[in-house]
Amino acid sequence: MQAHAETVSKAPGRLSRWLRALTGRFGQPSTADRALDELKETGTYLTLMHQQLGGALGESDAGAQQVIERLQSIHAVSLQQSDRIDETEANGRHLMQVMKDKVMADTQLGSILEMFVQKQEADVQANLERIKRLQGVKGLAPLVDVIATVARQTNFLAINAAIEAARAGEAGRGFAVVAAEIRQLSNRTSEVAVDIAGRINAATNGIDEELRTAVETSDRSTTTSNMRRVLSDIADMQERFAQSVAQLDLDAVIRGVRSGHQDIADRLADALGQVQSHDVVRQRVENVQRALDDLTQHLRQTSQQLNSPGAPALDGPPLSQRMQQHAQSYVMGSERLTHREVTGQQHAADAGSTPRIELF
């Protein structure tokens, strides 16, 4: 190690002297001088690269943060949607309840109407029966004829009695009075019989008229048929509502929407987690920046050494040692892998692979 250090410390001096000798021989800036100048500029170039990487990291950071903000805003919108769905669900359930209540009220109304219609129909039928029973009055008409016949015969009998009373002379005078009274009674009976027959006829006609009207009313009852139609409509509506409820299945719809929302949230959470890759890149680039700083310092020292032949040996470690020191700063397996691929050197911490997630 000591010998190596001495060689390193002497080499730049010899090289410098040789380079300057070449410069003096041709009296103009030699290739070596130009090489020295280039070497000086290399440090600036490396610093520039360092700064460029830093700038890129800054922009990448800002970009990643904007992506995160966008993802979070998507989640905020998704939450708003979820709130709206909750509200819609509440309204939907309220509407369903209102419809159920309405159907129940209509069902009750239908039952009442049904009862009313049935009573109405029964009343009409009872009226018809009553009117039909009244038609029995027609049966009185033959009796009136009997009365009229009896009155007529009685009249004939009274006339005959009056004739016989006249023949009997004074002895039949009293009998003639009786015969006249009987005849008068007979005439009165005939008149009453005619009157009764007229009244029975009028009553019969009235009853027939009532019956005809009642039958027509029963047949043409618009009220009843309207009520029947309303009842039928209510039954149809109930059936359609039951079918709609079965098809709608509000719970299934809400479950589907909520599941979709949860899926979006899970994917967003996962996507946000993937932004960690940016941190991996950032740390790796920052490590490269540190290596560039180290290389810049090394080149600066080397350049000074070449320009000052009498100057003491290099302060810092040689490049190979710097590279080994840099390897010690690796934290990622990917960094060590790249180092091994380029240098062929195995890192001490490189032995075996470890799980990415481990619970102790």
Next chain:
Amino acid sequence: MKNVFLVDDSATMLMSLKGTLEISGYKVELASDGEAALGKLRGGYKPDLIITDINMPKLDGISLIREARKLLRFTPILALTTESQQLKRDEAKKNGATGWLVKPVGGADLVKVIKQVLPGA
């Protein structure tokens, strides 16, 4: 709602992890280095879970785990880091870490691990 304490020196990391955990239903507190985190814990903050980076300025993650374990005996502490050396992992375990996760860990996997160390969360 469970409280998760996130410690990382990267603002982007804190933002992304906070988003992941809040969407998944956790309440999240943040600290941008080990020293700030320890100050908060010493101030009486008692999270249900700590997730910390390892390579941080001022106070590194291993030291934070050691000091936090003195204050919170049973609180799970997860290391979430790019560091993959077994040596560091062993050191964290010895100082009281509950688990070791190498970045990047997808949000779904992270939440799965949290549910394992926080039953009922």
